[in-house]
Amino acid sequence: MTLDQPALAGLAPRRRRARTPEPIAEHLPVARVVVDRPQPHLDREFDYAVPASMADTAVPGARVRVRFGGQDVDGFCVARVDGSEHELAPLRRVVSAEPVLAPQVLDLARAVARRWVGTLPDVLRLAVPPRHARVEAEVPAAGDAAPPDGAGTPAPDGGAPAWSPYVGGQAFVRRVAAGEAPRAVWLALPGPAAAWADAVAQAVSVALASGRGALVVAPSAAEVAVLEAALDRAGVAAWTPAHGGRRVRLLADDGPADRYRAFLAALRGHVRCVVGTRAAAFAPVTDLGLVVCWDDGDDALEEPRAPYPHARDVLALRSEAEGAALLVGGRSRTVAAQRWVESGWARELAAARVTVRARAPRVVALTSVELAREGPAAAARLPGAAWRAARDGLGRGPVLVQVPRAGYLPAVACGTCRTLARCPSCAGPMEVAVSGGPAGCRVCGRPAASWRCPECGGTALRAVRVGTERTAEELGRAFPGVPVRVSGGGARLGTVPDRPALVVSTPGAEPDATGGYAAALLLDAAVHTARVQLGVAEQALRAWLRAASLVRPASSGGVVLLVGDAAPAPTQAFVRWDPAGHASRELAERAALRLPPAAHVVVLEGARDAVRGLLARTELPAGADVLGPTPLREAPEVPEHAQATLLEPDGERVVRALVRSAWSDAPAVVGALAGAQGARAARREPVVRVRVEPSEVW
Template identity: 50%
Template sequence: MSTDGDQLELLRAATRGRKPKPPAPAAAELPVARVTVDVPLPHLDRVFDYLVPEPMSAAAQPGVRVRVRFGGQDVEGYLLERVEASDHQGRLAPLRRVVSPERVLTPAVLRLCRVVAERYAGNLTDVLRLAVPPRHARVEQAPRPEPLPPFGQEDGPVDGAVVSPIPITGWEQYRAGPALLARIAAGDAPRAVWTALPGPAWCDDLAATIAAALRAGRGSLVVLPDKRDVDALDRVLTRRLGQGRHARLEADLGPTTRYRNFLALSRGDVKVAIGTRATAFAPVHDLGLVVIWDDGDEMHSEPRAPYPHAREVLAVRAGLEGAALIAGSWSRSVECAGWLRTGWARPVVADRRVVRDAWPRIQVAATAVGGRDDPSAHGRLPGPAWRAISDGLKRGPVLVQVPRAGYLPGLACQDCRHPARCEHCHGPVGLPRSVPKDQASLPECRWCGRVAAAWRCQNCQGRRLRATTVGVGRTAEELGQAFAGAAVVVPQADGPTPHVPPNALVVSTPGIEPVVEGGYAAAVLLDAGRLLERPDLRASEDALRRWLGAAALVRPSAAGGAVIVSADPQVPAVQALIRVDPGSQADREFDERAELGFPPAVVMADVTGTATAVNSLVRIARLPEGTQTLGPTEVLVATPAAEPPPKPREPRRRLPRTAALSGLEEPVKEAEEIDETQVRVLLRASRKDLAVLARALHEAAAIRSSRREPGATRIQLDPLNPG
């Protein structure tokens, strides 16, 4: 790095009439520090060399946070390594400060972050931001707790052996379960796709594998979708391993507690980490086991650049560190089906007899059926569902799963049945809440939030509205009136887990159903077919996963547990639910995607941004041979309610410019108009060209960044819902 900052300091000192302070001498050993600076520009995604002053030499160790002079200002970064000499021809600028001597970036995590950044065409600094939480000096200065004895040796060894043997666990119910547990205990690195049996026993099974790894002297990390699952596993690990044997990593803990737990892992005081998606980067020492639970949940996909998926991060990490990998769920994702098909992982499933005994009886009931005396014959609730709720409430709580939140989220014109749309942003119009009968209920746009008080149908100019979709609020209101003796419980996604009385009727959206002691007596998957109607590549996969998640909370069939599904029985996903066979449905989905050319059979990159920026990036990128370009297509952006729709801008003119980067010269001879329309381009390539495609996109983004071309782009490889 140049010494512009030092020259500026000398100039300031001279103008103030004082003698400039001489620079400190360089460190006697390894005087050059290689630093990655926290700058988001792609063309600066590389390592820079700085001089290590002798007073900072002891603290400036690989993995610490440092502050350096970059681009005329002080920026933070990480010191990656110390070397004897630099390739830079000029003088090196010194480190400004060692922010903390705490080595928060371990070599294993740094290696993982580099691979993930390359895999997802991102910057190393963006991945490091996901891996290392913000610093809290007070936590670093706090005294460390007393170290715990090795797990299993709390009472001391007996004849050189561990006191506690491997316990008998629920893994005996699975064909390859005991073999998996034995290999983990031996320090091997098996890879398994685990189709779990219903109920809360999955936490005990994971605790057994973690205990087996600890006895082998290896650490473990478990990534779970949300706080509810983290709480469940936390309670079991505390009971099975003891207090202080594991650490939680999640945003809900708050920055102080999260950083304290992070330091306990990076210092090696704790060797087990559990938490949400960022836990995939946890600095666990001697890592021997990585686990992801319910990998099909969209919460495992990082919404920030470079948008990595926790499943792929753990797969990479297992290979880099020689750790065992378990992908467990009640269902099965298409990506895990691909792992099994290639032999990269092995299935861990129970026999069909065990599956039939463990799951509740599942029955399909179409809507609007029943006899003349059936109160549900002309209603939304099928007759079998009505009877299941009525009988189930006599034996315990009953769960009703509703696919949509809100009150009446979908409305249409009463006259022509055309969907009701907002006249400002063309978003869907619905009724967000219930109101008293003496008050008027005004529809609102679900995108921009505007009240459509004077709504008029754009198709027939009608003014009357009808409901097309019923949400959880209206459903709870209707069921509360139908079953007056039952207490109605409606869980909230952002609220605490509610208490469920013995005779409660729980009306919930998918994914937030509370767990009850002993399981639900019955469950009704109301309007289940709605989950299949989403314009989403993963609609069938996600619907089956959510259905099985609700059914797993119900008592076994031998205990009277029953599940009623309101959907078309001919749909393959519904048939897989009836048979409790998620594997066949995942294989079917994989074959269909391979035939149509969708991930994971191929690699696909989503490039979104202004039309000028996207077209420029695709034109510059040296894409692998055979890459297909789909698009561009315009992206509809909703306008916020508080802001009026923007006025169309006059196209600006871009001045001619000649740029050169790495020998690439592309003169722009003519002025171009800048199109700020938001568009999307999909790039589809063979799976074997993943690394080439990612590198090409990152290099193209770096070229645009170095030229300071206008417009921003978002690059996302293997998006959850391409198109």
């Protein structure tokens, strides 16, 4: 007798039913799809059959799911064609019939991938935000929105008074109004943030009044908020699904739903003005007429993810491709923008020197030479001259104090031999976080209860860097009864009222003051220029000018004191208020040394064998040369005695190599590197990190 053991419910083996092949669409039955795979050798379009049930939804630009490499992956349908040379698998499904990938954005993404040796899927992740299904139903379809409110928008010939102080400013606005595509590098005058924002808003209003769109990119949400307030004053109202409007903002901080809602509003043509941070450079603005990049020297505009494009250069590519005007502006001048001016590719928009002197405060550099007469007091962090300037300024209004570091004591050293203190566990830098607190590691957070200097055996610690919190504490003792406020880190102040107060801020977090600051003290100036970086002088001058622009003009008693022995070139440019001259000098020096941006540079980083293998496979043009490879320290703050314990084969050691060429050879260089990257990826060899036109090369 045979006994059968019954299977437990739910555990019986399932038999897969063979799927009946679905009929294929009769019209344009083949979809070309870009699959979401970052491997360089897969950076191409793949053909898939379009089932009849998806014939109306698998439109170019729609999100789809396809079978690829044995699994379902995401992708974008970029075209529908009549046929293919291959036997095709069908589309799995259409995620959404919304054509989120606009044709002009697809062309821009391809150009960005070519220029920065990236893949199209990597760029599309930056250009198209993730889908939010509920939002797609909230945003009206194209043509169904409420009519935009155009009240307050000037006529194309109405002028732009904010541009009258700049030589060529009104001419630029008139060309934008006429539908032309001028390119300009703008040096904004000193003054509150509202001044430059009003100028941008007027240019945007003129572009909108001419029937074209506008796109403005700023480094952070703070600048975007200032721009939105200026656009409100110019009559370019914010858009809502219920009431319409003329503009939206694209910010990652707003969350996925709000960001996708703004993206769809621009995509469906409800608005023609988009304001946002670096990802907004890919916004699908209809009939683009003006693109603006504010403060292009800010590191936040450089994408930290592959292929690492800079928003300024993305907007430049887009302006050329779509015939839009380009405006790159700031309180300072980057060397990259100066190269455009000197090559004639863009025109300069700047005020006359007499206008600059009338708007700028008086700048005094308190170096050790100027302070020598004070004797030992010259070594004080707040010398007598700075103390007197702060005291006099407090009699007229608020005083700004800029400090390079946040925190209390962000760096400490051995009190005996002055060696920087490191954590004995992870070799990270040590700090004192709060007043009276113990020293601890900034990386792992462990307290340094039993710390001992590895060089001399000392146990005492001394301050090396002083942060905003310690500075505020010292100023509170030096000026009793005066309010002291801190801006920076996670707490950025808004507008400061026009009454006596000390405002301690880190660079970039300086709040506006009603009526302007009476004085400003820029402490620890040498810290700004002490780093070993190519653009250190440019960044130092930019930070000083940003703070000094918020101070009242010299005719109203405004004074700025730069305290410390910083590098001479940016110090002199700051005293003269001449960022354009400093940028021109920097560009000339870099041209003599063949450094970027005078030369085109590509940085290769990876294991030594991988970098050598990529260079061996790359056929570079005759004018290109290779510097390196040289060992790269991933964590330069780790001391030598800690690195000596890390043993690794020479071929696996991380190195860096530079490929340098003339700009005329740049397309050939990046094309050869892209081809070599694809060949290595197809052979599953280690991929090398490639950064094209980086802001820093060491």
